[in-house]
Amino acid sequence: MTMLKIEGLHASVAGNEILKGVDLTVNAGEIHAIMGPNGSGKSTLAHVLCGRDGYEVTQGSVTYLDEDILEMSPEDRACRGIFLGFQYPVEIPGVSNTYFLKAALNALRTYRGEEELDAVDFLGLVKAKAKLLQLDNDLLSRGVNVGFSGGEKKRNEIFQMAVLEPRLAVLDETDSGLDIDALKVVANGVNKLRAPDRSTIIVTHYQRLLDYIVPDFVHVLQDGRIVKSGDKNLAHELEAKGYSWVATAGNS
Amino acid sequence: MNRSATNGSAVAALDRFADVVNSLGEARWTLPAREAARDHVMNKGLPTPRDEAWRFANIRSLDPNAFTTPTAVQLDRGRVDELAPRELHAHQLVFVDGRFQPELSASAAVLAPAIVGSLRQAWQDHRELVEPYFDRILNYHDNAYAALNTSLVEDGLFVYVPRGVVLDRPLHAMFIGGASGETMSLPRILVVMEESSQATLLEDYVGWGEHRYFTNAVTEVQLRANANLRHVRWSHESEGAFHLGSLACRQDRDSHYAAHSFAVRGGLTRNDAVAELAGTGAECQLSGLVVAGENQLVDNHTEIRHLVSHTNSQQHYRYILDGRARGVFAGMVHVAPDAQKIDAQQNNENLLLSDGATMNTIPQLEIYADDVKCSHGATLGQLDSAQLFYMRSRGIDEKTARNLLTYAFASEIMEAVPVLAARAAIASMVFDQLPLDALETDLVREGVGHA
Numbered sequence A: 001m002t003m004l005k006i007e008g009l010h011a012s013v014a015g016n017e018i019l020k021g022v023d024l025t026v027n028a029g030e031i032h033a034i035m036g037p038n039g040s041g042k043s044t045l046a047h048v049l050c051g052r053d054g055y056e057v058t059q060g061s062v063t064y065l066d067e068d069i070l071e072m073s074p075e076d077r078a079c080r081g082i083f084l085g086f087q088y089p090v091e092i093p094g095v096s097n098t099y100f101l102k103a104a105l106n107a108l109r110t111y112r113g114e115e116e117l118d119a120v121d122f123l124g125l126v127k128a129k130a131k132l133l134q135l136d137n138d139l140l141s142r143g144v145n146v147g148f149s150g151g152e153k154k155r156n157e158i159f160q161m162a163v164l165e166p167r168l169a170v171l172d173e174t175d176s177g178l179d180i181d182a183l184k185v186v187a188n189g190v191n192k193l194r195a196p197d198r199s200t201i202i203v204t205h206y207q208r209l210l211d212y213i214v215p216d217f218v219h220v221l222q223d224g225r226i227v228k229s230g231d232k233n234l235a236h237e238l239e240a241k242g243y244s245w246v247a248t249a250g251n252s
Numbered sequence B: 001m002n003r004s005a006t007n008g009s010a011v012a013a014l015d016r017f018a019d020v021v022n023s024l025g026e027a028r029w030t031l032p033a034r035e036a037a038r039d040h041v042m043n044k045g046l047p048t049p050r051d052e053a054w055r056f057a058n059i060r061s062l063d064p065n066a067f068t069t070p071t072a073v074q075l076d077r078g079r080v081d082e083l084a085p086r087e088l089h090a091h092q093l094v095f096v097d098g099r100f101q102p103e104l105s106a107s108a109a110v111l112a113p114a115i116v117g118s119l120r121q122a123w124q125d126h127r128e129l130v131e132p133y134f135d136r137i138l139n140y141h142d143n144a145y146a147a148l149n150t151s152l153v154e155d156g157l158f159v160y161v162p163r164g165v166v167l168d169r170p171l172h173a174m175f176i177g178g179a180s181g182e183t184m185s186l187p188r189i190l191v192v193m194e195e196s197s198q199a200t201l202l203e204d205y206v207g208w209g210e211h212r213y214f215t216n217a218v219t220e221v222q223l224r225a226n227a228n229l230r231h232v233r234w235s236h237e238s239e240g241a242f243h244l245g246s247l248a249c250r251q252d253r254d255s256h257y258a259a260h261s262f263a264v265r266g267g268l269t270r271n272d273a274v275a276e277l278a279g280t281g282a283e284c285q286l287s288g289l290v291v292a293g294e295n296q297l298v299d300n301h302t303e304i305r306h307l308v309s310h311t312n313s314q315q316h317y318r319y320i321l322d323g324r325a326r327g328v329f330a331g332m333v334h335v336a337p338d339a340q341k342i343d344a345q346q347n348n349e350n351l352l353l354s355d356g357a358t359m360n361t362i363p364q365l366e367i368y369a370d371d372v373k374c375s376h377g378a379t380l381g382q383l384d385s386a387q388l389f390y391m392r393s394r395g396i397d398e399k400t401a402r403n404l405l406t407y408a409f410a411s412e413i414m415e416a417v418p419v420l421a422a423r424a425a426i427a428s429m430v431f432d433q434l435p436l437d438a439l440e441t442d443l444v445r446e447g448v449g450h451a
Helices: A042-050 A074-079 A097-111 A119-132 A137-141 A150-164 A180-192 A232-241 A244-249 B012-022 B025-044 B077-083 B119-125 B144-152 B385-392 B398-414 B420-433 B442-446
Strands: A002-013 A016-027 A031-035 A055-064 A082-085 A092-096 A168-172 A199-204 A217-222 A225-230 B091-096 B115-118 B157-161 B171-177 B188-193 B198-207 B214-223 B228-236 B242-251 B256-265 B268-277 B283-292 B297-306 B312-321 B326-335 B342-352 B358-367 B372-381
Touching: A002 A042, A002 A199, A016 A042, A016 A055, A016 A199, A016 A225, A031 A042, A031 A232, A042 A055, A042 A074, A042 A082, A042 A168, A042 A199, A074 A082, A074 A097, A074 B385, A082 A150, A092 A097, A092 B385, A092 B398, A097 A119, A097 A137, A097 A150, A097 B398, A119 A137, A119 A150, A119 A180, A150 A168, A150 A180, A217 A232, A225 A232, A232 A244, B012 B025, B012 B144, B025 B119, B025 B144, B077 B171, B091 B115, B115 B119, B119 B157, B119 B188, B144 B214, B144 B242, B157 B198, B171 B214, B188 B198, B188 B228, B198 B214, B214 B228, B214 B256, B228 B242, B228 B420, B242 B256, B256 B268, B256 B297, B256 B398, B256 B420, B268 B283, B283 B297, B283 B326, B283 B398, B283 B420, B297 B312, B297 B342, B312 B326, B312 B358, B312 B398, B326 B342, B326 B372, B342 B358, B342 B398, B358 B372, B385 B398, B398 B420
Parallel strands: A031 A199, A031 A217, A082 A168, A168 A199, B091 B171, B157 B188, B171 B198, B188 B214, B198 B228, B214 B242, B228 B256, B242 B268, B256 B283, B268 B297, B283 B312, B297 B326, B312 B342, B326 B358, B342 B372
Antiparallel strands: A002 A016, A002 A055, A217 A225, B115 B157
16 A cells, blocks of 8 residues: 655755655555755655645655645644654753644544543543653643753654654654764654554655664655665665765666 | 813812811821822813823823712622632722722731821821822822822721731732722722832722723832832722822832733723932833723823932833724833933833724933943734744644734733632623633633633
């Protein structure tokens, strides 16, 4: 089953074309890694998939579970099962992590025609998932990401993903800046969610994460296009030879 | 064109001066203070927009001569109780148009040795406790409305907490306005806290009907050494009502004063707060939340006077303005010559929800010492687009996300309110005032910050 199909996608930010014809097909159950140098358009692709304002799609199409999603609001995409793990998670003082997550989960459940979870069931779910991500219970009652360390913020992203159980997760540099222990925790969280009916796109700058989350496909994004695709071995090759090697080698 | 009261002779309310004086009885010793205040009003006139301190308050719409003197009315106890916050478990004191209502209030006997009750009674029975403070703390030089209160005030609240006494239950002073028509009421509060005493005062202004009345209140607070007062003040006046509140607090060494003010309803609201830190180790925290929409105007003027070394102050005011509302914050921090080792912070953050809303913020520092830490900051803006996208990317619809962020902005100020039931009552008033219809009702019960 095709989860996501991106065809000839062009997108601009403030009049500058960043994506210049991206093609990518992600089937259910697959993990795809998108690698590339800084400024190649990795984060833009992640944001376009999730519908952030300010990213203008000028050409091409994005189909998710046979639906064109480009005209959908971010919340509609989220309700259909798309999740974005942020490179820079936002702090929201005054809204507790728990309240935020409950509002989000119940929005998704309402969309799917399910009953909202009551406080007891919700708390049970949250505690189990927090344990998986080794998140301190104190952090749950604090404002969203307020006073969290960099590593805690990233773990909180994966924690939210674990609670919301998306069909398609797009993780935007979730590994950047993590120490090896935090990286293992994050990878474990992603691996736990691996299932035949779910897919993950991991946007990353570093090959290291892929030692812990083994991707089915690795793509190199450069200057707004996918210039090379391969299996997990491509990541090792990139690590050894650098991105400039791809440019000279071409898409063979 | 309406005649506006730009000079004293035009202040019709002063016509009552002789009647008020004649009714003083044993409280006649207050006469010199009243005469001086009357003369001040006559000479200076009431403020107009030409006065710097009243520049942004659209005082033109307030014609003091449009209001009559309140007449005594009997209010239904059940309805009065309904106006009070649920499960407050406080000592209730009810005032109708400024007059103390013993039959609607709890008996003060249980609070002995503290004295809590009618100011009129205290003028007569406790002159030795009242005279050193009444009209001695608040300076009405730039505020002729406060002088008008002093000259004509007939009753109010007197709180005296003796040395070392701790009042466990909060005092809830409920000032009901507009009970007898379009009147001007003159609530007056005097709080005297002796050394190492402690109390919590909830000052609650609420409208009875939908009259366009005028509340002109004055609060004076004296904190002796090491005394601690937590003071929550909220105004939930009727639509179109005028509310002027003038507060002055004088603090001796090591005393602690925390005042949280909430303006959530009313036509024109103007609050002046002055804290004088007169003893080392004294600390003062002022915070405030304004929620205004339509054509409301809310103006907060604060002034913190650091008179001696080692005194601290924090101010944190937030405004949420919608419709064509207008907000004013003018905050002055004054550090006297050679008052060293001062830590003074001032913050004013404002959220504008509509194009028609206006905010004027005027932070001012006057520092005459060199070893001090003073900061002030003001921000003005709309909801944060990154926060909005973050919430929406999790499935929360845009409207709910906006509401949550708006409420969260308000809730940080409300979290400082020390009495939970009062916090819940204020939260519910704020909730009613914000355009939050898409929000779940458990938001208020649980608080966004405490799910």
